[in-house]
Amino acid sequence: KQEVTQIPAALSVPEGENLVLNCSFTDSAIYNLQWFRQDPGKGLTSLLLIQSSQREQTSGRLNASLDKSSGRSTLYIAASQPGDSATYLCAVRRLGTSGSRLTFGEGTQLTVNP
């Protein structure tokens, strides 16, 4: 059974700091890994998708890496801003009994202080 773990569960940083969020998964037989952002009371917003054959993806101040063999992904946020405050979730997609399915970590709650 695939398990996804995110560390730390919560993180508080001053504005402007560079930071790294971690995601680990137990089964390396994945199709892809996706990072999401969730604001309080809202839905999930997709940030980055990394296919299993890729090592990293970048979007603006965000960079996500994937090391499938070790079962790890990191989300790097450069020059953090108060608007980055949210919960960040990672999810891995793997084969199910019919088609593929996403398995989520519990998230890292990020607070960026002005």
Add this chain to the structure above:
Amino acid sequence: NAGVTQTPKFQVLKTGQSMTLQCAQDMNHEYMSWYRQDPGMGLRLIHYSVGAGITDQGEVPNGYNVSRSTTEDFPLRLLSAAPSQTSVYFCASSRTGNTEAFFGQGTRLTVV
């Protein structure tokens, strides 16, 4: 772009009542899924569909039914609501089984 639309946004049910949570997407996506999100449990997969007429169970399917008669719609039915089904429900879709997933804004359900 409407994307993934869920209705209603909020609902209060009494134990034993039935209801249907609606989910529609306008992106012609084949894959659609339902998740529930509970504190300390993360998002857990309830049911999913890989195309019209095809559905399968996820981690926590008991108490929920689904069907997929069209590509666009994937309703989730609670036949007899229980307090344990109090949660936030999210619908998601993706073009295929290996592409980016998009989520709706959620339905907050309370069963009293």
